[in-house]
Amino acid sequence: xxxxxxxxxxxxxxxxxxxxxxxxxxxxxxxxxxxxxxxxxxxxxxxxxxxxxxxxxxxxxxxxxxxxxxxxxxxxxxxxxxxxxxxxxxxxxxxxxxxxxxxxxxxxxxxxxxxxxxxxxxxxxxxxxxxxxxxxxxxxxxxxxxxxxxxxxxxxxxxxxxxxxxxxxxxxxxxxxxxxxxxxxxxxxxxxxxxxxxxxxxxxxxxxxxxxxxxxxxxxxxxxxxxxxxxxxxxxxxxxxxxxxxxxxxxxxxxxxxxxxxxxxxxxxxxxxxxxx
Numbered sequence: 001x002x003x004x005x006x007x008x009x010x011x012x013x014x015x016x017x018x019x020x021x022x023x024x025x026x027x028x029x030x031x032x033x034x035x036x037x038x039x040x041x042x043x044x045x046x047x048x049x050x051x052x053x054x055x056x057x058x059x060x061x062x063x064x065x066x067x068x069x070x071x072x073x074x075x076x077x078x079x080x081x082x083x084x085x086x087x088x089x090x091x092x093x094x095x096x097x098x099x100x101x102x103x104x105x106x107x108x109x110x111x112x113x114x115x116x117x118x119x120x121x122x123x124x125x126x127x128x129x130x131x132x133x134x135x136x137x138x139x140x141x142x143x144x145x146x147x148x149x150x151x152x153x154x155x156x157x158x159x160x161x162x163x164x165x166x167x168x169x170x171x172x173x174x175x176x177x178x179x180x181x182x183x184x185x186x187x188x189x190x191x192x193x194x195x196x197x198x199x200x201x202x203x204x205x206x207x208x209x210x211x212x213x214x215x216x217x218x219x220x221x222x223x224x225x226x227x228x229x230x231x232x233x234x235x236x237x238x239x240x241x242x243x244x245x246x247x248x249x250x251x252x253x254x255x256x257x258x259x260x261x262x263x264x265x266x267x268x269x270x271x272x273x274x275x276x277x
Contacts, residue, residue: 028057029240032069032077034148035178037223038062040198040267045260050247056240064147064178072096072226075233078241081248083148083196083223097226102277103248104257104268106197108152108219111183112138112212113190120192126216127160134162137171139191143182144174148221153194156218183209196221198267222277223268225249248272 037043038060047058061071065082072080073096080097082088091097110129112121118138120129133140143150157164164172175185179199186193187207195203200211213219225245230236247253254270261267271277 026237027055027240028059029078029237029244030059030061030076031079031081031244032061032063032071033081034065034068034083035062035180036083036149036196036199037081039178039180040196040202041262042198042257042260042268046248046253046256049256050244050253053247053252054240054243056243058244062178064143064145064150066146066151069096072228075228075235077228078237079225079227079244081223081225083221084151085222085224087148087151088224088226092226095232096229098229100224100226101245101249101272102274103223103225103272104254104270105220105222105277106268107214108149108194108221109197109200109211110192110213111186111195111200111209112192114208114210115190116212117190118192121210121212123213124215126156126213126218129213130156130160130162133171133192134160134167137169139189140172141182141186141189141191141193142172142174143179144176145178147178149179149194149196152221156194159218201262201265201267222271224277 043060051057061077063071065084065087068080068082069087069091071077072091088100092100110126118133118136120132123129142153175182179195180203182193183195183203184205187205187209190208225248227238227241227245228236230238249272254272257268257270258266
């Protein structure tokens with residue numbers, strides 16, 4: 001059966017399809033990934049290295065993790081590269097993906113204004129900090145986009161004993177956008193926001209924002225990569241997609257991830273050899 005990929009994917013590939021020479025158009029894959037891997041600049045660092053090694057072009061569709069996995073479920077991507085382990089495992093268990101491979105990790109951080117209206121700056125207890133933000137009604141920005149970061153935020157509210165759907169008030173603003181937009185909104189409104197460290201380090205419009213809470217083991221942020229199941233979607237370019245995955249988890253790919261820094265600070269830590277990650 002002939003399968004037509006979605007309009008979103010078509011738009012992503014449109015320019016490439018018009019400009020690529022005949023015969024080169026097919027040596028490309030679509031990777032559905034998170035806004036954090038895109039906004040942090042990681043793909044800008046990795047993809048030229050991968051292309052020089054294999055000649056394969058990678059077109060990234062940048063979305064929240066939930067949307068990225070949905071893109072894979074529809075067969076509109078060849079590979080998904082996201083950060084919500086339980087959702088990734090379900091994606092594979094439901095037959096949409098072949099195998100989940102751990103790739104790298106970093107951590108989430110609670111970003112907040114220098115003025116610190118909730119008084120949480122310097123804490124290493126994210127649960128206590130969130131309770132205080134709720135109690136004081138300090139402004140908080142949520143991505144609200146079903147991303148891996150949004151899922152982590154909701155899990156942390158739950159760990160804090162806060163039913164955020166019932167207890168949120170004017171202090172809690174859900175924007176339904178990506179990490180960069182959430183940080184920009186927090187910067188404009190001197191609000192707190194949960195962010196992945198990679199995007200925070202690459203974010204330029206910080207205003208009066210600083211890292212308020214870091215170092216809590218509950219802020220661990222693991223990334224995984226999965227080939228979309230070609231048995232379910234025959235349009236999947238399984239050979240090229242698998243080459244991308246194999247390179248990411250290889251010594252060279254892992255070194256390339258470790259080598260990506262901003263201002264001398266490493267953004268992601270490779271851990272493909274950790275089978276339990």
